[in-house]
Amino acid sequence: MSDYETDLIPAPRRIGTTTASRTLDEHTALDAGPGTDRVARWLRATVGPATGLPLPPGTGPGRVRLAIRPGLAEEEGPEAYRLTVDEEGVTVEGASEAGVFWGAQTFRQLLGPDAFRRAPVTDRSAWELPGVVIEDAPRFRWRGMLLDVARHFMPKDGVLRYIDLLAAHKLNVLHLHLTDDQGWRLEIEAFPRLTEVGAWRARTKLGHRDSPLWDERPHGGYYTQADIREIVAYATERHVTVVPEIDIPGHSQAAIAAYPELGNTDVIDTASLPVWDTWGVNPNVLAPTDNTLAFYEQVLTEVLALFPSTYVHLGGDECPKDQWQASSAAQARIAAEGLADEDGLQSWFIRHFDRWLAARGRRLVGWDEILEGGLAPGATVSSWRGYAGGIAAARAGHDVIMCPEQQVYLDHRQAGGTEEPVPIGYVRTLEDVYRFEPVPPELTGAEAARVIGTQANMWTEVTENQARVDYQVFPRLAAFAETAWSRLPAPADRDHAGFERRMTGHYARLDALGVDYRPPAGPRPWQRRPGVLGRPIEGAPPIV
Numbered sequence: 001m002s003d004y005e006t007d008l009i010p011a012p013r014r015i016g017t018t019t020a021s022r023t024l025d026e027h028t029a030l031d032a033g034p035g036t037d038r039v040a041r042w043l044r045a046t047v048g049p050a051t052g053l054p055l056p057p058g059t060g061p062g063r064v065r066l067a068i069r070p071g072l073a074e075e076e077g078p079e080a081y082r083l084t085v086d087e088e089g090v091t092v093e094g095a096s097e098a099g100v101f102w103g104a105q106t107f108r109q110l111l112g113p114d115a116f117r118r119a120p121v122t123d124r125s126a127w128e129l130p131g132v133v134i135e136d137a138p139r140f141r142w143r144g145m146l147l148d149v150a151r152h153f154m155p156k157d158g159v160l161r162y163i164d165l166l167a168a169h170k171l172n173v174l175h176l177h178l179t180d181d182q183g184w185r186l187e188i189e190a191f192p193r194l195t196e197v198g199a200w201r202a203r204t205k206l207g208h209r210d211s212p213l214w215d216e217r218p219h220g221g222y223y224t225q226a227d228i229r230e231i232v233a234y235a236t237e238r239h240v241t242v243v244p245e246i247d248i249p250g251h252s253q254a255a256i257a258a259y260p261e262l263g264n265t266d267v268i269d270t271a272s273l274p275v276w277d278t279w280g281v282n283p284n285v286l287a288p289t290d291n292t293l294a295f296y297e298q299v300l301t302e303v304l305a306l307f308p309s310t311y312v313h314l315g316g317d318e319c320p321k322d323q324w325q326a327s328s329a330a331q332a333r334i335a336a337e338g339l340a341d342e343d344g345l346q347s348w349f350i351r352h353f354d355r356w357l358a359a360r361g362r363r364l365v366g367w368d369e370i371l372e373g374g375l376a377p378g379a380t381v382s383s384w385r386g387y388a389g390g391i392a393a394a395r396a397g398h399d400v401i402m403c404p405e406q407q408v409y410l411d412h413r414q415a416g417g418t419e420e421p422v423p424i425g426y427v428r429t430l431e432d433v434y435r436f437e438p439v440p441p442e443l444t445g446a447e448a449a450r451v452i453g454t455q456a457n458m459w460t461e462v463t464e465n466q467a468r469v470d471y472q473v474f475p476r477l478a479a480f481a482e483t484a485w486s487r488l489p490a491p492a493d494r495d496h497a498g499f500e501r502r503m504t505g506h507y508a509r510l511d512a513l514g515v516d517y518r519p520p521a522g523p524r525p526w527q528r529r530p531g532v533l534g535r536p537i538e539g540a541p542p543i544v
Ligand code: ACM
Pocket: 317, 318, 367, 384
């Protein structure tokens, strides 16, 4: 086998050889079967510029053929594909258009790292493919990454680039964390102040919240509705679902800064709240009023018009209850609704929007705090504070996305020592992520089936630009993609040495793509940031 074959990331389910390698050249035709036009367009638009090959429509000898074979789904599910390189040419068959697309991604990897560039860098006119038969399908249907564009805004271009990076790793969900205390990033036509006011903060804490350092420059930005339509269309062509998150009832100070009546006005002077400029869990949460519900219904009406995703994430995490305890209006709501306490009030918010979304054919997702005070009937749980919330939700018959912070929070540092740019949280190495198992062993088979997938979360308090995000995300996203897509053995039995060998080839792809990853030997000199304080976490090893 050639190096390229063994370097496939994520690893395919089965790979065999044929006796016929193929060479693609300027005459190689692309024969797109019914329903595969979008994949053909993607191939011409990506592999075309990198190789200089035109891939004209046609069926001649040696052609690249794309075809949908619904029968493939019976054994391996709707995203299965089979890629064959033999005497007839290259054939990519998928159980669905998505399957064909994942097969096309594998085809690109087989061409070698230069196929990941945007223009040819060699004068070769022929591209050789090894003779292989690959049969492949994903383990999970939800293979996601969260991108926090609220703490630091990522301009649209960067989001489109991340969609490509996810798709190149056969990940299919981009969870966009669009709102938080530090910024509101989505244009809402009914409430222009959400972005006029809520998208901008005056200054930003540098590093951990106890750090004495500030970046005194204003920071912000937001996506117009046209931007979002483009992001969603771009993602759809790449079989990536964009799941929007509008975080309620906590993490809402930016919204309250824009519309002070959303806050607990009988407890604090919400009119003087700015968009927050530092980090941590914020006490300024939404007031449980009819006005707040109506406001967010209008926001969500626009969100649903923009995002076709069945799943809509409404946060629900880290909502301190102090203001509700002190608020006579909140206490009156608890009494009027017959709720037990403030946890019940949090549940009341989430249940309201669970019903509201269900009535519109959508499904609510929330962080595992939504279990407190009673889980809304239709809710799916993102289990982030470890596995426990996910286990409880699965046992209660709810769908679960496993994303425990101890394992797959990509903002956490990748090594001990003092060299990580901002050394926050747990040390989670590339190998730790490779050994992450989304399904805890204590679940029965039926409960385990409730784990619809897994997600790596990239929070951006200390990553202010794309290069910093790249550094935290890569190479660990490659290991994560393998746990999400491939059928790996139990964590202790995983072939980490083999993964590292395949990563050698994958680093060459990341270089070609221009990804500013963390090299295996540690940060490059310009990737270090001495003097910026990290974030200790209880139970995590000390920051040295
Ligand atoms: C979270 O990390 N607060 C979901």
